[in-house]
Amino acid sequence: MTDPVNPPAGWYDDGRGALRYWDGTQWTEHTAPLAPAADQAATAAYPPSPADLTATAPYGAVPPADQYATQQFGTDPYGTRAAGTDPYAIAPYGTTTTTTTTRPAGGPGGESTGANVVGIIALVIAVVGFVFACIPFVQVVGWILLPIAFVLSIVGLFLKGRKWPAITALIVSVVGAIAGAIVAAVVAWGIFGQLVDSGVIQDEIRETIEDELGTPVPNESPDPGDDDEATANGLAFGETMEWSDGVTMTVSEPEPFSASDLSAGSDQAEDLVFTLTIVNDSTENVQPIVVSTLSSGGTEATRIIDVGAEGGQVGIPPTTPIQPGESITWQEAWSVADPDSLTMSTSPSFVYEAATFTNVSQ
Structure with missing residues (x-):
């Protein structure tokens, strides 16, 4: 019984420059050349013979005989067969016939269009981590989230589905880490400058000298908040x-x-x-x-x-x-x-x- 979801068994364009046989549920290894172009169809009416197909199939395997009977050797010189039902039907009196076939999803030459869940999760974590990495004093949250997003984005690149969420998460996690490092450096430099201006560092140096020399050193930098x-x-x-x-x-x-x-x-x-x-x-x-x-x-x-x-x-x-x-x-x-x-x-x-x-x- 034919699967109502999958296309029926037959020969289809596999997206790689050849015809490939679809058995109704999956692609087989049997291939054949594509049909000639429209302007050459009148001089090339017949598909390859079973012997030709045998040369391209692994170990000489070919589809069952009844498949060839129904798929390849149509003899309808007057075009009485319904158009589009047989990709190898002979057009009447040398005229060309346009047939439309749909390549089964997920077959050779197809691209997976499913959602990449891991990539999407990585992107969300990367964005949140980026925000926290740019906020002073709560950057620790960003430093935790960004490595997690980076690892998940790498994993997402190797999974089926759309790749853009994983690629974007990878970029955001790297840029977030750089931005967080810059913010941390600016804050640290500001703290150091305030400690210098307030005399805290000078006091530490003075106390060290006093300990070494055993004599008091005058303090010229009183704390403005005393x-x-x-x-x-x-x-x-x-x-x-x-x-x-x-x-x-x-x-x-x-x-x-x-x-x-x-x-x-x-x-x-x-x-x-x-x-x-x-x-x-x-x-x-x-x-x-x-x-x-x-x-x-x-x-x-x-x-x-x-x-x-x-x-x-x-x-x-x-x-x-x-x-x-x-x-x-x-x-x-x-x-x-x-x-x-x-x-x-x-x-x-x-x-x-x-x-x-x-x-x-x-």
């Missing part, structure tokens, strides 16, 4: 911390936060969001390197990263230098155990003494 230590503690949410060089920072009162499906970190009783603002009223640029911490009822809160939040991404600290007279504002979301017992420690960068904001009564 005078602010007493003021930096015990601020209420919504108040503003001001450092001695004119830089200020404000942390708003917490508000309820609804995480999107693209968020990560919402794992405690309640989610809150804070709005942070840094104003640079100093005479120098401020490179923000904000590392905030939050405790709730004696339990460390979990930072929420949400790139799909309404109104823009949440939880990603700023990295753009703040010019004198300018300011920058962003939001940080946290998952907390007790919203009535919050204490946040934060500062514009490592140069400044950390300020403490709280809603706990002193």
